[in-house]
Amino acid sequence: MAKQKVAYVCSECGEDFSKWQGQCSNCGQWNTLSEVRLGAVNKRTATSGGYAGAAGEQAKVIDLAEVSLAETPRFSAGIGEFDRVLGGGMVPGSAILIGGHPGAGKSTLLLQTLCQLAQQMPALYVTGEESLQQVAMRAKRLGLPAQGLKMLAETSVERIMDFARELKPKILVVDSIQVVHTELIESAPGGVSQVRECAAMLTRFAKQTGTVLLLVGHVTKDGTLAGPKVLEHMIDASLLLEGDHDSRFRTLRGIKNRFGAVNELGVFAMMEQGLKEVKNPSSIFLQRTEQASPGSLVMVVWEGTRPLLVEIQALVDESHLSAPKRVAVGLEQNRLAMLLAVLHRHGGLHCGDQDVFANVVGGVRVTETSADLALLLAIVSSFRDQALPQDLVVFGEVGLSGEIRPVPSGQERIREAGKHGFKRAIVPAANVPKGGIEGMELVPVRFLSEALAAL
Template structure:
């Protein structure tokens, strides 16, 4: 009997190690190595029905790059414009999509609504391994969804599932979730690195060979990252995260990886009694401000994917009653905030070293770009001086360590979006100022941080 071979895979970077150790030597993460059973290599069998070897992604042979067919890949609408936006325009046949999110975020609700809409025109199959068929049927009835055309299956065995897929040949398949699926012959429990890796590989291989749209539901860890091996993200074509707090009715769908569209695309939904409803104008939600001006609040324009969003940033600066002042940033990088506060002291003459600084982006939006630098500093200064900024003012721009205001991409599109929502004044980098004056909008172009502070 052959001896079982094991390896240890890092869940953060996917690197293999021959023995367990506390720290991954490749990425430096601690306590991320999990045991992985290495199965013996098998020679793929010839399958004439698939036009090649079972397990091969394609058998067209070697081609020159100039001879590759450039026909546009057909896309299928999911029935929700916000979902299609994150996917890059719709569902692509033969693609594998991984949807992650915290428990209760609405992953199953979103996919059930999508599948019920697609089942009217395409053969669709919803495979549930965590919930019973009665639980899914009760959710569909509560959401008043059409249930006549959608096929359901309760199964956790990948081998049995592949046999049923070959018989019925659906065009869209949902696996809820990949952590409960298991492959025969892999000596580990469902949810382990070995089972998740092999299950995802087998299902993705089938989707590529048959042109089936595969939607996988993935769990997340405590820090919000997708559970399982990092190589799982390399197998699939699109990885998206459904984010949202349990006490908020709004959910954001963000694209992390997409081979068929732009990454960091953002879709906004509202969780209602009838399910997830797409929000056509997200800026109107994030701008629900009080009528009375308040210190420490300013509106900035961020760029998410292919569209601008107007978001309010709030700051609270207060005297520190302890030896070490607190620095808390929600929705922004805290290290970036510390860097900007140092630039404010050096080039703006405002000392906040003995103050507690709290920064919050309203609406639960996570800002990953540097266009929020100038708005962060002006909001902090407004709270420190206890002087409210104008309600009709929008601010964006990157602040450098030498005090210069650097331009950001799509500056003029941001200004036009702010003008549509009734803003009349804008403080922007000089390189982003429009060449032609905009009607009803006063644009103040600045080059340094001192000029921006002088305008206030």
């Protein structure tokens, strides 16, 4: 009998070692290595060769010039915002991972999608965390069509693939990957090795059969996807469903997508009938008070393939602490501290003895640098206690030397602001179109001092 191989895998980063040690040399965590016994490959999961694509054809070497450039066939998920984040629809043979905090609406979104698609094609929903009665009660509460959708309560990945081979679904949902286990590994479900092997087996099955695979993933306390990092390398698209429990709005953001734009954003509203798509997200983030208030300003950010108008608020107050507070919600805190230094050096405004609070309204998280200029002007407005005009929109990146740098898709941002009734815009000089925008007064600025003078 062949000797069984043993490996020691870190539960934090997924790195494996040949022998046990107290500290993982890769991530630096202590007591995270666990023993994993590597058994022989099960005949049931063995394949007769590699896979080349969704059709499961035998792989072969061809010249790059002979590769077909025909567009990858897609089919709609039935929800426009979901299709937008996926890049235009679902691709046969693709593996999609959807993560999010508990209660964000992952299972609700997938149940809505499958109930609609089951009316047109075979669909299988595998639940490992809930009973079939719980899923049926949710479908009834949401008023979804229950006919045609096949349900399975199972956690063994071998049995899941056996049922899938028998039913031949076009779309398969596994909720969730952390509770699924394989007989090949003698460790508890949710471990690094279990998640890695189960995801690899399900992804291989999807590629060979042309099935769209949707995996539900848990997240850690800091909001990142749980499990080994290699899990995100295996799948074709990684989506994150975000939203606060005290807000009815949810955002679906594309973190990775081999078939579409990365960082694409879809906005949903949690209603009694489930998640409803918001086709004009800018309207929900621009519900401002009729009276202008100091520290409030509208900026235009670029999310995926479309502009989004959001309100940014700043509050500057006298501090009684030796180290004044710098709080940023929806923005990067280190960038706030850097911009305050630029404002002091090149704008002549000293906030060293002031508490500065910045917030993006609506729970949107802004990661791009086009919010720099709007944030600084909102801080100046709050510091001077002077309200800015309601019809003013601002965007632009601020450099360390006080220059205003252009941002991508500047003309599209200006046109989007014009559609929502804004009459004046302070923008980088390089983003101003030659012919201007009808009905809008554009104020081009090259330095921070020019932007402050334009106010």
